[in-house]
Amino acid sequence: MHDPLVYLNGEFTPLSEAKVPVLDRGFIFGDGVYEVIPIYGGKMFRAKQHMARLFRSLAAIGIPNPYSEDEWMALIGKVTDACPDDTQLVYMQVTRGVAKRAHAFPAEVKPTVFIMTNPYTPPDAEAVNNGVRCVTTEDLRWMRCDIKSVSLLGNVLAAQHAAENGALEAIQFREGFLSEGASSNVWIVRDGTVYGPPKDNRVLEGIRYGLLQELCAACRIPFALKAIARDEVFAADEVLLTSAGREVLAVVSIDGLPVNGGKPGPLFGKLYAAYQDAKRA
Numbered sequence: 574m575h576d577p578l579v580y581l582n583g584e585f586t587p588l589s590e591a592k593v594p595v596l597d598r599g600f601i602f603g604d605g606v607y608e609v610i611p612i613y614g615g616k617m618f619r620a621k622q623h624m625a626r627l628f629r630s631l632a633a634i635g636i637p638n639p640y641s642e643d644e645w646m647a648l649i650g651k652v653t654d655a656c657p658d659d660t661q662l663v664y665m666q667v668t669r670g671v672a673k674r675a676h677a678f679p680a681e682v683k684p685t686v687f688i689m690t691n692p693y694t695p696p697d698a699e700a701v702n703n704g705v706r707c708v709t710t711e712d713l714r715w716m717r718c719d720i721k722s723v724s725l726l727g728n729v730l731a732a733q734h735a736a737e738n739g740a741l742e743a744i745q746f747r748e749g750f751l752s753e754g755a756s757s758n759v760w761i762v763r764d765g766t767v768y769g770p771p772k773d774n775r776v777l778e779g780i781r782y783g784l785l786q787e788l789c790a791a792c793r794i795p796f797a798l799k800a801i802a803r804d805e806v807f808a809a810d811e812v813l814l815t816s817a818g819r820e821v822l823a824v825v826s827i828d829g830l831p832v833n834g835g836k837p838g839p840l841f842g843k844l845y846a847a848y849q850d851a852k853r854a
């Protein structure tokens with residue numbers, strides 16, 4: 574069996590041997606945060622932005638950052654260098670640590686740090702050329718979706734709803750307004766402008782928020798953030814989703830209703846091409 578090298582609390586070990594005590598607060602409370610960074614051609618893509626978000630997530634829940642950015646990079650590099658593939662998704666997780674079960678923060682506790690990587694295949698030609706199906710669902714999550722927390726039950730249930738309905742992603746709405754996918758950000762195109770939901774506590778600010786804005790600027794496509802009502806999503810000229818693993822994809826049907834006649838639209842085409850250029854840059 575493929576048994577990649579991982580990092581856990583100071584040790585590099587095969588994944589099959591990496592073990593966390595059951596009293597780890599990640600296991601008991603979902604008390605931790607994580608990050609996922611793509612690697613193309615052996616190089617981390619947008620690493621600075623991903624690390625900054627990890628540090629923000631840690632600070633937001635009061636877990637001391639155990640390492641400097643250079644130390645993080647060295648640890649991640651050791652794990653990713655051990656993987657023969659030059660396209661990977663590296664995953665890192667920090668939990669508050671192991672302590673007697675009690676909700677409030679323990680007085681003395683050492684964060685649990687875990688890093689693993691997996692070979693990664695970007696979306697295939699079928700997904701890129703034909704687009705993907707989505708379904709909608711009420712956003713059942715908490716009010717700090719801006720923190721990249723490992724407490725992902727709401728996202729898990731949304732993703733399962735999509736899976737059970739033959740869809741790639743569940744598009745979530747909170748009180749009638751678009752928030753995001755179960756594990757992606759969602760965008761609409763209207764009259765030549767790309768719109769996304771405001772960066773607030775209702776969404777995770779994907780690293781592709783900044784990237785998409787840059788790609789739009791490069792393609793001379795107007796870009797704006799605003800509250801997006803459910804009707805506007807169904808009436809959109811195009812709908813896009815972005816994430817580290819899915820890059821940018823065109824949504825061609827939502828709840829069985831076609832978007833842009835069921836085909837990826839022209840702005841998607843431009844932004845997809847610009848995304849591929851950014852990966853090579």
Ligand code: PMP
Pocket residue numbers: 609728753754755756757758776777778779780781782815816817818
């Ligand atoms: N929202 C959620 C809930 C996610 O899990 C992800 C994936 N990390 C995103 C948005 C997209 O973020 P990114 O562009 O950084 O992958």
